[in-house]
Amino acid sequence: MAAPRFADAVAKYDEAWMALFGVPYDRTCSFRGGSRFGPRAIREASYNFETYMMDHQRDLRDVAVADLGDTPTFGASTEMVDGVTHMAADVVRAGKIPIVIGGEHSLAPAVVRAFPKDIGVIGIDAHLDFRDSYLSDRWSHACSARRIADHVGVEHVVYIGVRSYSREEREDLERLGLTYVSVFDVHERGIGAALDRALKAINRDKIYLTIDIDGVDPAFAPAVGNPEPFGLAPLQVKKLIGMLAPDLVGMDLNEVSPAWDFGQTSLLAARLIREAIVAIGEARGHLG
């Protein structure tokens, strides 16, 4: 049976100015598997919510979003990257904003490659993901920031909420000049100050946002591949989406592994995607 479409993403592709698709891919997973089931679980969870969004006083059905379904499951990571880049490039070329549901974080650089190189990238992540290669795979989920930097330049990508990296990643980030904002900084100074710092460092008008749901604390989002304590609160991510919305050219949300869930991680993921849809819609004047 085909998975349901994302709730309220009922526009036809031609009429949509935002296009959502899933990437059920988790072949480079190194710990808890199953994020290939993320797109289905997140779409199912999306039906929990009212079409009307109280906090925005807006109806999500007033935003023209199409759900294109899922990509194939793919084999090797290079095959996934080519397939996802191709699909995202079609959406970008059509002048629409892509919203991609993972699947694992390896999909993010594949989507970013579909854009011109003059965008900046903000990531939400517990991990720096700055390895040049992991388990002999340069397109591993553990290399997402590194591959994104290959496309937009290392000075134009900042991950926020970081609380884990390897010794090698630390040497590389210092050598190559990568900026990141640790979760401890966010807890100390607030998400607004963290985002300001990131945007100043990036210095780009157009921003792509990649949300690894493990950036959120495992108390709120336990169903992830590599859980790390001390994480962000859901409201901080909501606020960040709202602040970024005017500049967003695309977004993905990845690493939900539903088998480790009582449903709350998928619900949060679906709610954050709904938040992005309505916030970008408001910012672009596509609503009332």
Ligand SMILES: [Mn+2]
């Ligand atoms: Mn991560």
